[in-house]
Amino acid sequence: MVHSTGETRQQLPPEEPPGTGAQAHGPVPVGTPAVRPAFDTEHPPSAALIGDCVHCGFCLPTCPTYTLWGEEMDSPRGRIDLMKAGLEGAPLSDTMVQHFDACLGCMACVTACPSGVQYDELIEATRVQVERHHQRPAGQRALRAAIFALFPYKRRLRAMRGPLRAYQASGLSGMLRRSKVLDRLAPTLAAMEALAPPLERREKLPERVPAVGQRRAVVGMLTGCVQGEFFPAVNAATARVLAAEGCDVLIPRRQGCCGALSVHNGRQEEAERFARATVDAFERAGVQTVVVNAAGCGSSMKEYADLLADDPAYAERAARFAASVRDVSELLAELGTVAPRHPVDMTVAYHDACHLAHAQGVRAQPRALLREIPGLQLREIADPEICCGSAGIWNVLNPEPARELGDRKARTIADTGAELLVTANPGCLMQVASSLERQGTRIGLAHTVEVLDASIRGIPVRGLGIQR
Amino acid sequence: MSVTHGTTTTAGPVPGDTPPEATSATGDAHRHSAGIEAVGRVARAVLPVTGVLSDPTQLRTYECDGLAHYRVTPALVVLPETTEQLAAVVRACAAHGVPFVARGSGTGLSGGALPRADGVLVVTSRMRTIREVRRADQRAVVEPGVINLAVTRAVTGEGYYYAPDPSSQQICSIGGNLAENSGGAHCLKYGFTSNHVLGAELVTPQGDVVALGGLAPDSPGYDLLGTVVGSEGTLGIATTAVVRLVRLPEEVRTLLVGFRSTDDAGAATSAIIGAGIVPAAIEMMDALAIEAAEAAVHCDYPAGAGAVLVIELDGAAVEVEHEYAQVERFCTEHGAFELRPATDAAERALIWKGRKSAFAAVGRISPDYIVQDGVIPRTALPEVLRAIAELSSSSGVRVANVFHAGDGNLHPLVLFDDAQPGAGKAAEQVSGAILDLCINHGGSITGEHGVGVDKAAYMPRMFSDDDLDTMQLVRCAFDPDGISNPGKLFPTPRLCGEVPGKRKHAHPLVEAGLADAF
Ligand SMILES: Cc1cc2nc3c(=O)[nH]c(=O)nc-3n(C[C@H](O)[C@H](O)[C@H](O)COP(=O)(O)OP(=O)(O)OC[C@H]3O[C@@H](n4cnc5c(N)ncnc54)[C@H](O)[C@@H]3O)c2cc1C
Ligand code: SF4
Ligand code: SF4
Numbered sequence: 001m002v003h004s005t006g007e008t009r010q011q012l013p014p015e016e017p018p019g020t021g022a023q024a025h026g027p028v029p030v031g032t033p034a035v036r037p038a039f040d041t042e043h044p045p046s047a048a049l050i051g052d053c054v055h056c057g058f059c060l061p062t063c064p065t066y067t068l069w070g071e072e073m074d075s076p077r078g079r080i081d082l083m084k085a086g087l088e089g090a091p092l093s094d095t096m097v098q099h100f101d102a103c104l105g106c107m108a109c110v111t112a113c114p115s116g117v118q119y120d121e122l123i124e125a126t127r128v129q130v131e132r133h134h135q136r137p138a139g140q141r142a143l144r145a146a147i148f149a150l151f152p153y154k155r156r157l158r159a160m161r162g163p164l165r166a167y168q169a170s171g172l173s174g175m176l177r178r179s180k181v182l183d184r185l186a187p188t189l190a191a192m193e194a195l196a197p198p199l200e201r202r203e204k205l206p207e208r209v210p211a212v213g214q215r216r217a218v219v220g221m222l223t224g225c226v227q228g229e230f231f232p233a234v235n236a237a238t239a240r241v242l243a244a245e246g247c248d249v250l251i252p253r254r255q256g257c258c259g260a261l262s263v264h265n266g267r268q269e270e271a272e273r274f275a276r277a278t279v280d281a282f283e284r285a286g287v288q289t290v291v292v293n294a295a296g297c298g299s300s301m302k303e304y305a306d307l308l309a310d311d312p313a314y315a316e317r318a319a320r321f322a323a324s325v326r327d328v329s330e331l332l333a334e335l336g337t338v339a340p341r342h343p344v345d346m347t348v349a350y351h352d353a354c355h356l357a358h359a360q361g362v363r364a365q366p367r368a369l370l371r372e373i374p375g376l377q378l379r380e381i382a383d384p385e386i387c388c389g390s391a392g393i394w395n396v397l398n399p400e401p402a403r404e405l406g407d408r409k410a411r412t413i414a415d416t417g418a419e420l421l422v423t424a425n426p427g428c429l430m431q432v433a434s435s436l437e438r439q440g441t442r443i444g445l446a447h448t449v450e451v452l453d454a455s456i457r458g459i460p461v462r463g464l465g466i467q468r
Numbered sequence: 469m470s471v472t473h474g475t476t477t478t479a480g481p482v483p484g485d486t487p488p489e490a491t492s493a494t495g496d497a498h499r500h501s502a503g504i505e506a507v508g509r510v511a512r513a514v515l516p517v518t519g520v521l522s523d524p525t526q527l528r529t530y531e532c533d534g535l536a537h538y539r540v541t542p543a544l545v546v547l548p549e550t551t552e553q554l555a556a557v558v559r560a561c562a563a564h565g566v567p568f569v570a571r572g573s574g575t576g577l578s579g580g581a582l583p584r585a586d587g588v589l590v591v592t593s594r595m596r597t598i599r600e601v602r603r604a605d606q607r608a609v610v611e612p613g614v615i616n617l618a619v620t621r622a623v624t625g626e627g628y629y630y631a632p633d634p635s636s637q638q639i640c641s642i643g644g645n646l647a648e649n650s651g652g653a654h655c656l657k658y659g660f661t662s663n664h665v666l667g668a669e670l671v672t673p674q675g676d677v678v679a680l681g682g683l684a685p686d687s688p689g690y691d692l693l694g695t696v697v698g699s700e701g702t703l704g705i706a707t708t709a710v711v712r713l714v715r716l717p718e719e720v721r722t723l724l725v726g727f728r729s730t731d732d733a734g735a736a737t738s739a740i741i742g743a744g745i746v747p748a749a750i751e752m753m754d755a756l757a758i759e760a761a762e763a764a765v766h767c768d769y770p771a772g773a774g775a776v777l778v779i780e781l782d783g784a785a786v787e788v789e790h791e792y793a794q795v796e797r798f799c800t801e802h803g804a805f806e807l808r809p810a811t812d813a814a815e816r817a818l819i820w821k822g823r824k825s826a827f828a829a830v831g832r833i834s835p836d837y838i839v840q841d842g843v844i845p846r847t848a849l850p851e852v853l854r855a856i857a858e859l860s861s862s863s864g865v866r867v868a869n870v871f872h873a874g875d876g877n878l879h880p881l882v883l884f885d886d887a888q889p890g891a892g893k894a895a896e897q898v899s900g901a902i903l904d905l906c907i908n909h910g911g912s913i914t915g916e917h918g919v920g921v922d923k924a925a926y927m928p929r930m931f932s933d934d935d936l937d938t939m940q941l942v943r944c945a946f947d948p949d950g951i952s953n954p955g956k957l958f959p960t961p962r963l964c965g966e967v968p969g970k971r972k973h974a975h976p977l978v979e980a981g982l983a984d985a986f
Contacts, residue, residue: 040578056828057575057639061615069518069614071526071547072574078529085528095525114764114828429469 038086038096038129045083045125052117059109059119064387064405065102073099076109076119082427083126097134100126102398104391105264107358111385120359121306123170127266140397147268147393205232209239209249216246216335219326220287222278222301224294225257226426234426234460237453238328239292244456245332246340248333249291255281258292260300260355263307264392275304279321290321293328293449295425296392299359301325326355329448331367342458343375344451349418349443351409351432352384353425354391366424366448373455379416381409390431406435413443420444420461421453482839493772503564504543507588510560514553519556519594521545530589532849533574533581534636538921542569542583550676551669551707558705559675560826563586570701572613572641576648576816577839578920580956587951590645591707594911594975598622599708606713607666607683612643612706612919628713631658631747634916635824643706649698653749653823654780656874658714660916662697667710670696673703673947683710685940687846695942696908700918701953703946717782718803720748721792724815725777725799726806731867734849737873740779741846743798745791749822749874754853756868757830757881759821764829777873778823808831826870827881834866834883837891838899841917842906846876856880865891867900877915878906904929927959 039045054463057077060066065074072078082096089097100123109119116344136144158269189406205223219242223235235350242249259274278301281291292298300307302325306320326334356362370378409432415422421436423429436443446461454461484511511520521527522544531539548554561568567587574581583589600609603626608619616637619630634640640650646668651660658664664794667681681693697702732750737750753761753776760771769776779795781788796807810816830837842851853869860867868881880902884895903913903926913919913926925944929937936958946952 052831054828054831055532055534056636057534057573058636058828060573060639061617070596071518071521072529072591072593073526075529081529082525085525090525090528093523093525095523099525114825115831116764239506304559 014018028136036091036133037089038092038133039126040058040129043125044087044129045122047084048085049118049122050084052082052115053077054115056114058114058270059112059117059262062108062112063110064104064106064389065401067400068404074102076113076117079103080117080119080122083122085127086126092130092133097130097136100130102356102401104387104394106354106391107389108354108385108387111200111358111361124263124266127264128268129266131266131268143397144265147396148262148270160365163285167254184238192461199250203252203356205235205239207251207253209243209251211246211248211410212244212339213246214246217331218248218250218287219289219331220282220285220290220293221249221251222258222294222297223251224288224292224297224426226294228463231426231429231447234293234447234450237447238291239447241332241339241449241452241456242291242328245335247291247331247335250285250287252281252285256300257422258297258301259307260294260296261301261392263300264296265443268307271300272307272311274319275307276300278310279304279308279314279317282321282324288324289331290325291328292325293424293447295327295353295356295360296427298325298327299355301367306430327360327362327365328359328423329356329366329369330362332369334468337369337372339456341373341452342456344373344461345375346420346461347377347379347418348420348422348451349379349381349413349416350384350448351381351388351413351423351428352420353428354387356424357385370422373451376451376455379418381416382412388428388431388435390425390427392427395427395431403435404432406431407439410435410439411422414439414441418443418449420446422446422448424448497950502780503561503566504586504588506564507557507560507566508544511544511557511588514556515546515548519547519549519553521547530571530591531573532581533571533576535578535579535920535922537575538579538582539607540583540585540796542589543586545583545589545591547591547594550670551595554590554592554595554705554707555671555675555677558671558673559587561951562674562949565949565951567954568705569953570643570647570705571649572644573615573636575636575640575645576920576921577841577917578648578914580644580648580918580920581644581957582921582954584954592705592707593910595707596641601626601713602683603713605683606715608711608713609653610709610711612641612646612709614641614642616642616645617884619713623713626717628816629716630664630711631655631714632661632664633947642709642711646697646706646709647699648700648916648918650687651872651877653751653778653820653872655679656750656872657782658749662694664712664714665693665697665700665709666712667708668693668696668706668765669708670704671703671707673949673952677707681710698918700716700920700957702943702957704952705920717748717784717788719783719785719788720780720816721788722810722819723777723779723792723795723799724769724808724810724819725779726773726808727777727799727804728983729774729803730853731850732803733777734853734873735928736777736799737849738847739802740795741874743794745781745794747779747791747795747874749778749780750872752776752869752871752873753778753823753826754869756833756866756883757826760829760833760868761822761826764830765818765821765825767818769822770808773806778819827879830868830881830883833868833967834885836884836886836894836895837868838882838884840878840899840902840912840919842880842881842903842911843880843915844876844878844909844911845907848909848911849873851878852905852909856902859898859901859905863894863898865894867898867902872915875915875945876911878902879915890906891911921956924955924957924959927957 059076060146061077079099082099110187239249256277256280257274259271262271302322305319306321308314350367354364370376388409389402395402433445451461474706527541527545530545531541535563546557564845569583569587571581571589571591595611596613598610598614603625632649633652633654642980646665670678670680672678680696681687681981732869733752755774761767793898799807810819827839866883871878882899884891886892907929913923913930
């Protein structure tokens with residue numbers, strides 16, 4: 001099948017990458033799991049980090065799965081207990097895996113914990129072990145394989161755009177069809193497609209966008225997979241805003257996926273591969289600062305130092321790279337505003353993307369940038385620390401609870417009465433959009449930089465989706 | 469008492485060589501398997517599938533509360549959603565002589581919700597609906613699993629809040645608060661949970677559903693509600709609470725005051741209260757506690773302070789204005805070197821953050837620690853603090869002090885490093901000696917964290933055998949078979965026959981004609 005931009009179709013799974021995950025290490029021998037301890041000795045979750053947990057429970061109310069189900073084993077404290085059990089020799093039973101898998105990785109618990117427990121490191125180490133030692137049922141495996149054969153690859157994502165809806169894609173194997181993988185993926189792809197602007201509006205970014213006026217910084221920009229393919233307007237706005245604020249923006253052509261989805265799902269080797277390529281791409285560009293506009297990508301790029309710590313050729317470079325990564329709002333706040341703002345007379349609700357607020361601690365900067373815009377009224381959403389249920393690919397893997405979380409978030413958003421919802425992650429936008437639509441709430445959607453861009457240029461906020 | 473880092477230490481004379489599993493407090497896993505199976509069948513019949521847990525992996529996550537030293541895996545966990553479901557499970561327990569333990573959010577610091585290996589853990593975390601807000605009556609009717617702070621959040625829009633505010637308020641449950649008679653910084657002025665619970669629905673240890681108290685301010689007859697509040701889950705399980713809502717004050721002023729020593733800060737506290745001012749809160753932290761809080765939340769407390777007071781005044785604006793001037797004067801007169809009033813909500817939040825995160829923050833300056841909880845008459849504060857300092861210097865064990873100075877509720881944090889041989893033992897001794905200090909000064913072994921399993925052995929230090937026997941009579945009246953949270957609150961199961969078996973003889977006091985069984 002031929003894509004409307006003239007691209008040849010992509011052969012989707014399964015023979016290509018993963019190269020890691022459960023398949024790479026072979027199935028767990030049948031009949032032995034009861035005696036086999038959960039974790040091997042290669043980077044299991046750290047006993048010392050687990051020991052930091054004082055069992056106070058302060059993390060429970062911010063955990064989306066605890067708020068949904070009210071049970072200990074689906075809370076951060078309970079999951080840490082399970083990791084401890086695993087270290088003490090308990091087997092990696094289906095039940096145990098189910099509770100690790102149910103974790104959205106939203107890191108709200110890291111923010112909430114007064115003892116400084118590094119749950120992020122714990123769950124990442126655990127997920128790698130799960131991928132290595134646990135055999136998931138065939139349907140689930142196929143679904144995961146499909147996701148990881150699709151999302152991190154721009155050209156494949158592009159192939160899914162336009163009139164080519166998931167159901168029509170023909171490169172899929174029979175197994176995928178039988179396992180209803182597409183039924184699961186379809187709503188997500190459909191949501192992306194519904195929100196994405198029509199194809200012809202796709203703005204192609206040059207490799208270099210020069211600073212307007214006096215140059216204050218030279219930055220590299222990550223375009224991202226989903227952001228780049230489905231929300232290109234966000235990238236264009238990012239480049240314009242950065243340029244308006246005095247940045248020379250370099251956009252390396254040969255950049256791929258940053259590996260966020262892989263790292264958040266324990267697919268270590270795949271993640272490392274993506275990370276190395278990303279470091280290479282930006283080193284070639286020779287920039288001191290790398291700017292990201294997708295929260296999930298930014299948070300995983302800031303963790304490259306840990307991810308590549310065991311690779312002598314990359315460890316040091318990865319650490320340098322990680323230190324250079326900034327979320328776009330973070331960088332703009334650091335630089336300080338110079339470009340004049342035009343009024344935007346709108347009430348705006350700002351939604352904290354978990355990977356920005358919890359994983360990167362960036363909460364104040366986007367709000368401050370929005371407040372600088374004359375006429376704009378900022379409204380806070382109740383329970384801001386609770387995840388909307390998107391969480392990378394969690395909503396594809398766990399559609400029902402994700403819908404419930406999305407609906408809760410949509411209700412609190414509707415309660416603000418705002419005209420425009422602003423956030424910094426494509427996943428959140430898609431997730432919340434479908435809940436809002438289901439609920440019949442009419443509200444515009446936009447990325448933070450799109451609002452800044454509109455204000456700087458003195459044009460109406462174009463935004464995405466419903467009020468297009 | 470809470471010990472960080474999952475160490476094996478605790479205060480109190482619990483013998484270190486007897487694992488909790490083997491004590492009478494926790495039960496024997498093998499004795500009741502038939503009973504457990506029977507209760508499990510009933511539970512599966514009345515509860516949703518996800519409401520009954522028996523997978524060992526899942527059970528394991530319920531093995532301890534906020535006092536992680538004591539760990540026992542329960543035989544069965546149930547998560548009822550309604551009073552009827554909960555009562556059905558309790559009835560089944562009663563029918564089969566299976567002990568049960570209630571659990572709210574599992575933040576208790578005395579092991580009150582420690583499960584029984586031969587029993588059922590009844591968790592209320594799915595009973596979390598605020599059933600009714602009666603603003604005009606200043607009442608709310610809530611289920612036991614409702615989080616303390618959720619009550620306040622639900623009513624602040626209407627100008628009210630729920631006053632008792634344990635530091636754990638964002639997660640502890642109203643049922644747990646009721647069972648522990650929990651308090652918080654603002655209980656100095658507004659009283660403990662017992663002053664704010666006006667009624668409760670209780671599932672008795674026989675599985676009957678009874679109403680205690682109600683919406684009206686007083687109910688005639690014995691104050692059974694008062695008996696149940698603070699009973700630590702030993703008299704049944706609360707399935708509803710009617711709580712009082714308090715009007716949000718017109719004005720709140722928060723003041724952070726730096727002193728050179730805890731003596732000065734203590735004297736200022738006594739002067740303020742002695743003058744008839746009742747602040748909403750007076751909290752004290754000493755130098756070591758300040759260091760911990762700084763490390764954790766960068767609260768920017770006055771540099772070089774030997775102690776700080778966090779003082780909050782609330783009420784009508786004119787009254788607050790007047791009291792504020794006096795408080796400032798008393799502090800200055802007693803050697804305050806810095807007075808820093810919060811100028812906005814963010815500053816107030818930061819001042820409180822330093823105080824409220826102090827327990828968990830101590831983990832940043834010491835690998836392990838014990839949170840002690842004791843009460844003394846406020847006037848004994850300087851003397852007791854000096855004695856604690858002496859204990860600390862003679863034993864070489866560091867003690868940080870964080871406490872509700874206004875009502876003399878001490879929370880000494882005894883620091884140690886379990887990796888050093890003997891350090892845990894030394895810390896236990898200091899911690900125990902602090903409790904003795906409290907008792908000797910006319911105080912009590914717990915201000916708000918409860919007795920649970922942790923301090924049960926201390927009860928005889930405060931009470932005579934006759935006292936304890938009399939308390940047991942109350943317990944027997946509610947729970948003759950001793951199946952409701954057995955092994956907690958009292959040192960050893962006494963009277964009522966063997967726990968959890970049936971009562972065999974009349975109580976000795978009854979036999980002697982000195983008391984009557986209810
Ligand atoms: C960091 C930290 C700070 C704390 N600060 C304070 C403080 O400032 N003030 C304070 O008072 N406490 C404090 N606590 C202790 C604890 O939070 C309180 O005791 C709280 O009330 C326990 O509530 P819970 O829902 O966690 O109860 P749990 O720990 O689950 O149970 C506590 C006890 O209540 C019983 N119980 C629970 N639900 C019911 C019910 N529905 N019916 C009958 N019995 C029941 C249990 O059997 C158990 O004995 C703190 C704890 C932590 C970890
Ligand atoms: S990362 Fe999010 S979902 Fe996972 S345990 Fe923490 S709060 Fe819960
Ligand atoms: S808040 Fe931190 S210390 Fe407390 S239970 Fe959660 S992870 Fe453990």
